[in-house]
Amino acid sequence: MDWKDPDMFESAEHGNKPFAIRVPALVVSRGAGDRINFLTAMWFTPTGFEPSRLVVAILKRTLTYKLLLERGEFVMSAPTDKMMEVVVFAGYISGYDVDKWKATGLTPVMPSRVSVPLIGEAIGNVEYQVIQQIPFDDETDLFVGEALATHVKKGAMEGELYREDSNPLLYMGTKYDSQGKSLGKFYTHIGVVEKADYDCPLLKEYLRWEKRR
Numbered sequence: 001m002d003w004k005d006p007d008m009f010e011s012a013e014h015g016n017k018p019f020a021i022r023v024p025a026l027v028v029s030r031g032a033g034d035r036i037n038f039l040t041a042m043w044f045t046p047t048g049f050e051p052s053r054l055v056v057a058i059l060k061r062t063l064t065y066k067l068l069l070e071r072g073e074f075v076m077s078a079p080t081d082k083m084m085e086v087v088v089f090a091g092y093i094s095g096y097d098v099d100k101w102k103a104t105g106l107t108p109v110m111p112s113r114v115s116v117p118l119i120g121e122a123i124g125n126v127e128y129q130v131i132q133q134i135p136f137d138d139e140t141d142l143f144v145g146e147a148l149a150t151h152v153k154k155g156a157m158e159g160e161l162y163r164e165d166s167n168p169l170l171y172m173g174t175k176y177d178s179q180g181k182s183l184g185k186f187y188t189h190i191g192v193v194e195k196a197d198y199d200c201p202l203l204k205e206y207l208r209w210e211k212r213r
């Protein structure tokens with residue numbers, strides 16, 4: 001192979017940064033009693049179509065971890081761009097110290113399959129049952145949830161796609177100055193929703209093939 005020098009790249013801190021723009025989640029949990037809580041999560045990934053499952057890494061020191069063990073259910077709420085401050089707050093403050101529902105005034109909404117509330121202000125809420133807990137490292141376990149019900153804000157999506165004029169929070173992360181001091185959390189917006197160009201030579205040639213595996 002004729003390798004090129006990588007002079008078009010520069011190195012960046014924190015390995016996963018090119019994948020940093022995403023809809024973050026508020027993971028809602030409820031204890032054996034009535035204690036409800038939520039944290040901000042970015043370490044999660046959907047896996048598979050049907051059944052729809054999701055893997056989320058949860059720090060053992062969080063209240064969320066304790067509540068997940070108590071009830072084995074959770075809700076993942078997708079915030080709107082109006083909920084930036086809630087996302088920053090819930091990623092910084094623990095439910096061990098503050099009642100985050102009370103502090104934010106978010107609206108608890110009746111779920112359909114689990115006993116953990118949905119967040120009324122969110123653009124989407126998914127109800128999950130924990131089907132597996134996988135030890136990962138000293139600080140973290142992975143929780144696999146199976147989606148039991150999905151609720152999308154009326155008018156926000158067309159089929160499975162966000163509409164162009166919908167407003168999910170697209171979170172970019174923290175910007176730092178040259179001394180490493182935080183300049184705050186940043187986010188972006190959906191600008192256009194575009195279909196892949198199926199007439200381009202690559203797709204025109206290969207998408208005609210019958211899928212083999």
Ligand SMILES: Cc1cc2nc3c(=O)[nH]c(=O)nc-3n(C[C@H](O)[C@H](O)[C@H](O)COP(=O)(O)O)c2cc1C
Pocket residue numbers: 024037038039040041042043044057058059061062063064065088090091092093094095096
């Ligand atoms: C952008 C961002 C993403 C985060 N992602 C996760 C995550 O995926 N899993 C996790 O356990 N903590 C994550 N955290 C940290 C928790 O949100 C934070 O420790 C929170 O205060 C724990 O709340 P709790 O104790 O009420 O559960 C994240 C924090 C931020 C700011």
